[in-house]
Amino acid sequence: MKTIAVIFGGVSTEHDVSIITALTSVITPLKLAGGFEVEPVYISKDGRWFWDQRLADVKLYQSGEIEEFMRRAPKVHLSFDGGLTLVKSSQFAGRKAYKKIDVVFPALHGTHGEDGELMGLLEMANVPYVGCSMPASAVAMDKVLAKQIASSNLIPTPKYTYLFRDTYIQKTSDCLKNIENELNYPMFVKPAHLGSSIGVTRATTRDELQNAIEVATYYDDKVIIEEEVQNLIEVTLPIVGNEEIKVACLERPLKSTAEFFDFDTKYMRGGKKGGKTGSGRDSQGYSELPAKLPKKLYDKAENLGKQVYRVLECSGIARVDMLIDEKTNEVYFNEVNPLPGSLYAHNWREAGVSNTQLVEDLVYLAEQRFKKKSRSVTTFDTNFLKQF
Numbered sequence: 001m002k003t004i005a006v007i008f009g010g011v012s013t014e015h016d017v018s019i020i021t022a023l024t025s026v027i028t029p030l031k032l033a034g035g036f037e038v039e040p041v042y043i044s045k046d047g048r049w050f051w052d053q054r055l056a057d058v059k060l061y062q063s064g065e066i067e068e069f070m071r072r073a074p075k076v077h078l079s080f081d082g083g084l085t086l087v088k089s090s091q092f093a094g095r096k097a098y099k100k101i102d103v104v105f106p107a108l109h110g111t112h113g114e115d116g117e118l119m120g121l122l123e124m125a126n127v128p129y130v131g132c133s134m135p136a137s138a139v140a141m142d143k144v145l146a147k148q149i150a151s152s153n154l155i156p157t158p159k160y161t162y163l164f165r166d167t168y169i170q171k172t173s174d175c176l177k178n179i180e181n182e183l184n185y186p187m188f189v190k191p192a193h194l195g196s197s198i199g200v201t202r203a204t205t206r207d208e209l210q211n212a213i214e215v216a217t218y219y220d221d222k223v224i225i226e227e228e229v230q231n232l233i234e235v236t237l238p239i240v241g242n243e244e245i246k247v248a249c250l251e252r253p254l255k256s257t258a259e260f261f262d263f264d265t266k267y268m269r270g271g272k273k274g275g276k277t278g279s280g281r282d283s284q285g286y287s288e289l290p291a292k293l294p295k296k297l298y299d300k301a302e303n304l305g306k307q308v309y310r311v312l313e314c315s316g317i318a319r320v321d322m323l324i325d326e327k328t329n330e331v332y333f334n335e336v337n338p339l340p341g342s343l344y345a346h347n348w349r350e351a352g353v354s355n356t357q358l359v360e361d362l363v364y365l366a367e368q369r370f371k372k373k374s375r376s377v378t379t380f381d382t383n384f385l386k387q388f
């Protein structure tokens, strides 16, 4: 039996999405796969950690009982002892409950989790963990850094520039002029580190640009501004693997009335508000799966997705989003999600990989990467201290 700690929730605008990812697409399939003891670890919206089997029940969150649970439950402590051990007070006064963890499965989306922060902690704990490494997660979750690395590897991206909040406040009109010199309208303005379209605005005039930057700087101190890709087709490609990689299906999310994908369209339409418009329904709304593109264009997008995964040094799992100009057939890299919502299990299923197989593969890949990294020597003998 391997003990897997699934960490979810978190201090992020995507807290609730993370609960669904963890409960439905990670914990349930890990239990079904057999051979795993699953330990749910929940991080509250204000950053408190809890560890309890009851946290794997979605009803706890739906009924609001979670508040009462958190008031009573003992907090979790992490012990770094050549690995990771979870520690909490047990129901027997004065005794503690311990659980040594073999592999951590992070199921956090967005800030303070998917962005490498949790991975840094797990690196320090010296425990294998599922998904992208700390540096790859941090790069993927910074839209500017990801595009800089992609473009330095000759991967096409929409033309972009970026700014920091303080510079913008101090030199607003210079910043606006510089942006207009570099880019043509319409532009997309986005917080560099957020997801789910939060704070993303399309701008067609100077006034709109100014408003859009104000919105984006409200959420983030780094903001990216991009030229709009014309005749847009959006596609996304889930990928798993370390050195050897495997792709699922290229998927085309379909929009309806919304001008572009906003939070509501992405996460709410799968629920009560939605009407079936596409060939498939998924956690993100509606989509064409696999995307109906001419073979050549499909292959081009798939190859670009794989190339992005490699140059950003992703491992474990990620999803690469691309923007296609349907007239010119140019494929542009848009962004990478190191932990796709619900692992994009619906897409893997379409590609012939069941959710249980997917989580088993991911645990294996985590251990494989950990073993490889452990081969590097971390000590170096010197006379430095004696000479000091």
Ligand SMILES: Nc1ncnc2c1ncn2[C@@H]1O[C@H](COP(=O)(O)OP(=O)(O)O)[C@@H](O)[C@H]1O
Residues within 6 Å of the ligand: 158, 188, 190, 194, 195, 196, 197, 198, 200, 226, 227, 228, 229, 230, 232, 234, 260, 261, 321, 323, 334, 335
């Ligand atoms: N350069 C662009 N050209 C055209 N549409 C864009 C561009 N950038 C973003 N969009 C639209 O805005 C949406 C959200 O932008 P995205 O970069 O994916 O941010 P998020 O991380 O919030 O998902 C995209 O799904 C797409 O519909």
Ligand SMILES: [Mg+2]
Residues within 6 Å of the ligand: 196, 197, 321, 335
């Ligand atoms: Mg996106």
